[in-house]
Amino acid sequence: MTVDESIGVTTKTAQIPGQRGEQLLDSAVRYADERHWDVFPGTWLEAVEGRELCSCGTADCPLPGAHAVKPDWATLATGSGAGARRMWTKHPKASILLPTGRTFDAVEVSESAGFLALARLERMGLSPGPVTCAPDRRMFFFVLPGAAAKVPDLIRRLGWVPSSLDLTTRGEGHYVAAPPTRVGGRGAVQWARRPTPANRWLPDAEELISALAYACGREAADARIKGA
Numbered sequence: 001m002t003v004d005e006s007i008g009v010t011t012k013t014a015q016i017p018g019q020r021g022e023q024l025l026d027s028a029v030r031y032a033d034e035r036h037w038d039v040f041p042g043t044w045l046e047a048v049e050g051r052e053l054c055s056c057g058t059a060d061c062p063l064p065g066a067h068a069v070k071p072d073w074a075t076l077a078t079g080s081g082a083g084a085r086r087m088w089t090k091h092p093k094a095s096i097l098l099p100t101g102r103t104f105d106a107v108e109v110s111e112s113a114g115f116l117a118l119a120r121l122e123r124m125g126l127s128p129g130p131v132t133c134a135p136d137r138r139m140f141f142f143v144l145p146g147a148a149a150k151v152p153d154l155i156r157r158l159g160w161v162p163s164s165l166d167l168t169t170r171g172e173g174h175y176v177a178a179p180p181t182r183v184g185g186r187g188a189v190q191w192a193r194r195p196t197p198a199n200r201w202l203p204d205a206e207e208l209i210s211a212l213a214y215a216c217g218r219e220a221a222d223a224r225i226k227g228a
Helices: 021-035 081-090 111-123 147-157 205-227
Strands: 045-048 051-054 096-099 105-110 131-133 138-143 167-170 175-177 190-193
Touching: 021 081, 021 096, 105 111, 105 147, 105 205, 111 131, 111 138, 111 190, 111 205, 138 205, 147 167, 147 205, 167 205
Parallel strands: none
Antiparallel strands: 045 051, 096 175, 105 138, 105 167, 131 138, 131 190
């Protein structure tokens, strides 16, 4: 399976493929070689007495099998396919983590708001970059670096209070998990919009923020109505 192949994400729960070492290694190498994204290996899942636990050893790990191993994770990241191959050959079950703030930032929203924004962008004739969907029902829109610094101001210009929206950005010092990383028993990170030659050039956050803010604002309004 290549990075450019769709995993078939829908708004419903999808069949989750197993976290096979060969698939992880191949994907990590392709992210580095074909997309020029930095990658680094994170924790992984280990079978212990019939349960899958995080390799970090924490019984109640909030992101089992899908977080950085060490605080200095940023120094481990490589944009070399050969370097990625060496790291995943050593740790074939390791999750694939992508540092943000380098070749891309990530705008994070809820799954429901994310799919609403994707539909709105399509109607507007705008194309998003790659978008991931995590098992905890969060979506990450890949945009050009610098988004973390300017998104709050962009939201204010649209008339929204940033703190009122379930919308955050990940820039320098953060990372996101990449497909086909599994997160405990919850499932795997998947592509909602897969990387293709057509979206090799990432959009600026300013191109997407109107649709994303609208979707998050609508979600917040619906939540207030339900809570009334």
